[in-house]
Amino acid sequence: MAAKYDVPEMYDPAERPIPALKLGAMADSKPYMASPVHQEKLGFPKELPDDWKDRAIKRMGELLTKYRSLRVYMDACVKCGACTDKCHYFLGSGDPKNMPVARQDLFRSVYRRYFTVTGKLFPKLVGAKDFTKELLDDWFNYFHECSQCRRCSVFCPYGIDTAEISMAARDVMDYVGYGQKYCNEIIGKVHEIGNNLGLPEAALANTLEGLEEDVLDDTGVAVKFPMDVEGAEVLLIPPSADFFAEPHVLGLMGYAKVFHAAGVSWTVSSYASEAANFGVFIGNYEQMRKLALRIREAALRLRVKRIIFGECGHAWRVAYSFLNTLAGPWDFLDQRYPIPQHILEFTYDLIKRKGITLDKSGNEGKVLTFHDSCNVARASRMGDFPGGQFVIPREVIKASVPTFVEMHRDTTCEKTFCCGGGGGLLTDELMDIRIKGARPRMEALKDVADNGGVTHMAAICAICKTQFTKVMPYYGFDREAVVSVHQLVSNAIILGNNK
Amino acid sequence: MSTAFAILFYAATVILIVGLAAKITQFARTPAPLKIPTTPAPLTKQGAALRVAREVALFESLFKANKWLWISAVLFHLGLLLVVVRHLRYFMNPVWLPVELVQPFALYVGLMMVGGLLLLAVRRAFVERIAYITGPSDWLMLLLLIGIGSTGLVMNLWARTNIIGVKAYFLGLMQFQIRHLPSDPLLAVHLGLVVTLMIVFPFSKLLHVPGVFFSPTRNQADDPREHRHLSAWAAKLEAGRD
Ligand code: HEM
Ligand code: SF4
Ligand code: SF4
Numbered sequence: 254m255a256a257k258y259d260v261p262e263m264y265d266p267a268e269r270p271i272p273a274l275k276l277g278a279m280a281d282s283k284p285y286m287a288s289p290v291h292q293e294k295l296g297f298p299k300e301l302p303d304d305w306k307d308r309a310i311k312r313m314g315e316l317l318t319k320y321r322s323l324r325v326y327m328d329a330c331v332k333c334g335a336c337t338d339k340c341h342y343f344l345g346s347g348d349p350k351n352m353p354v355a356r357q358d359l360f361r362s363v364y365r366r367y368f369t370v371t372g373k374l375f376p377k378l379v380g381a382k383d384f385t386k387e388l389l390d391d392w393f394n395y396f397h398e399c400s401q402c403r404r405c406s407v408f409c410p411y412g413i414d415t416a417e418i419s420m421a422a423r424d425v426m427d428y429v430g431y432g433q434k435y436c437n438e439i440i441g442k443v444h445e446i447g448n449n450l451g452l453p454e455a456a457l458a459n460t461l462e463g464l465e466e467d468v469l470d471d472t473g474v475a476v477k478f479p480m481d482v483e484g485a486e487v488l489l490i491p492p493s494a495d496f497f498a499e500p501h502v503l504g505l506m507g508y509a510k511v512f513h514a515a516g517v518s519w520t521v522s523s524y525a526s527e528a529a530n531f532g533v534f535i536g537n538y539e540q541m542r543k544l545a546l547r548i549r550e551a552a553l554r555l556r557v558k559r560i561i562f563g564e565c566g567h568a569w570r571v572a573y574s575f576l577n578t579l580a581g582p583w584d585f586l587d588q589r590y591p592i593p594q595h596i597l598e599f600t601y602d603l604i605k606r607k608g609i610t611l612d613k614s615g616n617e618g619k620v621l622t623f624h625d626s627c628n629v630a631r632a633s634r635m636g637d638f639p640g641g642q643f644v645i646p647r648e649v650i651k652a653s654v655p656t657f658v659e660m661h662r663d664t665t666c667e668k669t670f671c672c673g674g675g676g677g678l679l680t681d682e683l684m685d686i687r688i689k690g691a692r693p694r695m696e697a698l699k700d701v702a703d704n705g706g707v708t709h710m711a712a713i714c715a716i717c718k719t720q721f722t723k724v725m726p727y728y729g730f731d732r733e734a735v736v737s738v739h740q741l742v743s744n745a746i747i748l749g750n751n752k
Numbered sequence: 753m754s755t756a757f758a759i760l761f762y763a764a765t766v767i768l769i770v771g772l773a774a775k776i777t778q779f780a781r782t783p784a785p786l787k788i789p790t791t792p793a794p795l796t797k798q799g800a801a802l803r804v805a806r807e808v809a810l811f812e813s814l815f816k817a818n819k820w821l822w823i824s825a826v827l828f829h830l831g832l833l834l835v836v837v838r839h840l841r842y843f844m845n846p847v848w849l850p851v852e853l854v855q856p857f858a859l860y861v862g863l864m865m866v867g868g869l870l871l872l873a874v875r876r877a878f879v880e881r882i883a884y885i886t887g888p889s890d891w892l893m894l895l896l897l898i899g900i901g902s903t904g905l906v907m908n909l910w911a912r913t914n915i916i917g918v919k920a921y922f923l924g925l926m927q928f929q930i931r932h933l934p935s936d937p938l939l940a941v942h943l944g945l946v947v948t949l950m951i952v953f954p955f956s957k958l959l960h961v962p963g964v965f966f967s968p969t970r971n972q973a974d975d976p977r978e979h980r981h982l983s984a985w986a987a988k989l990e991a992g993r994d
Contacts, residue, residue: 274880319985321784322968328775329963332890333825334875334882335817349884358885371889371955380887403969406790408817410807410825411960412969414788538785538986574787574976581980591977631790634974639792667792668816 258685260727261345261692263699266661271338272347279348282686283394284678287432294441295540298430305429306384310367312428313421317368319538322417327364329411330354336405336413341670342398345689350395353405353415359392360418389431396422397433398686400676401534401567402627407667419676420536427535435680436531443544448493448527457523460496468506474748476506476513481555482520487512488552489521489596490572491563492528492715500737501718504564507739510746511600514609519561525551528568529715533575534677541571545579558587561594564737566626566714567675569595573633595635597713600742601645604652615745616654621736622707623647623657624694624721625669626714640666646738650711653745658705664697672712674720687720688727695728702730711738754933757943758925764950771954772962779966783983793974800973807964824875828868832897834861835904842922858908866901869894893956896949903942913939 264270289299302308317324336353338344343351350356358380365372365381372381382388401416426432442451452460461478468476479485489512495505512519525547532541552560560583562572572593577583583592591598603609623646635641643666651657664670673690701707712718712735721735794800806812811829815822838854838861841847854861873894876886907913917934924931933939952958965971982990 271881274884318782319785321779321782321966322788324782325779325963325966325968328959329957329967331957331960332882332885332887333814333821334879334885335814335821337881337885339817349881352881352885354885369955377888378892379889403790406969408813410811410814410817411964412790412807412813412967414790414969417788539989542989577976577980578786578982578986593977632788634791634793639795639974642791667790 258688258727261689263692263696263728266664266693266697266700269338269663270344272344274349275347276349279342279346279351279398279686279689280394282398282683283390284397284680284683285434286393287434287437291434291437291441292427292430292432294444295427295432295437297427297432297437300430302430305389305431309384309389309425309429310363312425313364314368316421316424317364320417320421322414323421326357326411326413326417327361327368330357330361330413331410333410335408335410336415339405339408340399340415341402341404341673341690341693342400342686345673345692346686348398350391351398353409353413356395356399356415357413357418359388359395360422363388389426389429392422393426393431393433396426397678397683400627400671400674400678400690402671402675403631404627404668404670407631416676420533422536423534423677424536427537432535433677436534436677440531440535440540440544443527443529443531443547447522447524447547449529449531450493450496452493452496452526454523457496457521457526461521464502464506464509468509472748474513476509476748478505478509479518479520481523482518483555485518485520485555485557487517487519487559487561488525488548488555488557489519489561489563490525490528490548490568490593491521492565492568493526494715494719495563496526498719500722500733500735500740501564501715503740503743504737505739507737507741507743507746508563508596510743510748511596511603511609511739514746514748515603520555520557522551522555524554528562528565528572530568530571531677533567533571541575542579545571545576548576549580553585559590559594560586560592561596561599563596564713564715564739566628566716568715570628570632595645597645597649597738598635600739601636601649604649610747611652611742611745612747613653613655613745616741618708619654619741620656620658620706620708621650621654621741622660622698622701622705622710623650623665623738624660624672624710624712624717625665626712626717627669627671627675629713630667630669646711646713649738650741653741656706658701658707660697660701664693670694670697672714672717672720673724675714675716679716679719684723688724691720691724691728695725695730698730699728709734709736711736711741713738753935753940754921755930757933757940757947758930760944760947761925764947768950768953775954775959776962779962783985784968784972785983785986787972787974787976787981788968789972789974790969791974793972795974797973800971804965804967804971807970820871821875824868824871826868827864828872831861831863831865831868831901835865835901842919843926845919845923859905862901862905862908866898866905869898869901873898889956893952893958896945896952900942900945900949903938903945907936907938907942911936911938
């Protein structure tokens, strides 16, 4: 199976192995280009026009006046190199252009050339470069080898966040007709159909009905999976992968059982059936806003009181950090609850209040570890205290399983490593970089599997789950070793004796 | 000579101040449309201000990143800070007590600064990754600072210059009088490099100094659910659509 790709070796995570530089190692890795149809649906030029350079520089200028992050980060970097060994794509591939600062420099060199005095006068001296087609191609390749995981920004003395620069670069590329197929096609699907997978209403209804039958068969309890129910208390926004793929769907069953056991009425919406918001990946505020507004509309139409998001990393970033900005104010919802709320906040609260009962024997024989998703760990929060995003998922897991083991501390919480497939990279043509990018996480997992008896790794992100099921076999793990947190809850929860 | 340096110093001061003010204004005027603190982050504005203060005073993130780099960076910056404080005596009469207090440590603070710089230079030259990201301007900046520091140290240790004369010259400049600057080639090099540093400051990576205060990942509070954050341009977008 592993024949096609060159899978990196795994070392002891405590040694923090740093590869030697391999110039151009990933130079050929690039995603498919968006087709004219995909571009047009989002209002971007269909293909690269002759005057692309002028347009690109104009767009860069606009972004520089709109985003303080970009503006400051272009100027502030001192090339100290603190970030150089922090990116999983560099650690996995050794390609120096995957060092965060080098990735930024692809953008910064153009910035210096066209927007700074020194770059105009002494380009060689300050590393300023003309924006050539070759450089644009380098942008396309290497800004699609960044999962916007923000690990680099944790360690940078100025908090320079390469994700911000990748987003800006992708936005500029979209503006010159150089978009990425995977993201742009998917965004188009959400605008048209309401979810990333393009599942129409009828298919969703079918799926949910099937799930009701499955749970009934399994447990003998009639747990409902309601859709488009007006007046429900909670609007649940799961990532659409939760509707059909494993282990995602096992998580959705968990949410449903928790709602059932707690006696809280809920519904999904066929109009806003997607938590994911790929607008953030392409760095485009308007696309992101347009997607977010679907949720607002669904909430208004269904007259719900609360919005709860399912397990998804970047979706939770957009929900927690941006939803109020993009689609607020949410004055029509019940202000006693966080807006929006994470399903784990909801479940954790019930566990604490003894509103649900969990029986660990439902997960007999499993030894769990937890993969912190980058966007949850470094770009959002759960609960009402800093770091709640680390505590709450762990507490829910510990309440559901007999044994829990932490991975190496350089690879968890704020220092967590991306799964390797985030930021719009979860597409087959990028398999090579995805496998390489997974190395640091696989190393840490192997460590606890070998030395701590870990059998399963829980995740709270649709992208992480998909990426791991695909990539783990290359590293010798079982694809089913990755599980949803609410899958564990689902196995442990006691149904039936509720009001 | 005295006049030439006077003109240079005045010009450099203007460039430094105007250049930095322009940059700071630009940073301050550019909106941050989204909440992007690197989490876990403080929940309040005061907390966020404290976080920035820790970055400035302790290089907190750098400490997480790399201990050797942190040590080199602290040696250099703390050395630089103390050197600058020591130099204040050339611009004041009488001399403040804190400035007086660091006077006896000339050698140590100078060595700290130059030593730190040399460590940084070694890292830049010999660590493959750092060499890869280093450009000519990065080397020039290090050399410039090493030049300033080492000429200063040499004057302090072996080739003592007429300090009284230097002080009189700078106190004069501050009252827009051009007095006689002691003619000493080493002093001329030292001051020439300082003028250069002042001029390049607003156009170089030294913009990390204002930058650290304006970084949204560090200076924003983590409160997006509690407070709606809307930039002016986003508000306009919203008004246009709804
Ligand atoms: C608010 C005050 C300042 C803060 C918080 C600060 C912080 C830092 C940090 C964290 C680094 C990265 C580590 C390193 O490479 O040393 C750095 C690098 C550097 N700083 Fe500062 N700095 C400040 C003021 C200054 C000033 C006033 C100067 C010079 C006049 C300066 C010159 C440099 C140089 C040249 C480097 C790069 C060193 C290298 O090439 O490795 N800094 N600064
Ligand atoms: S850590 Fe920050 S300042 Fe240092 S090289 Fe990386 S981006 Fe630049
Ligand atoms: S954001 Fe993540 S993927 Fe992108 S450069 Fe930084 S560490 Fe690498």
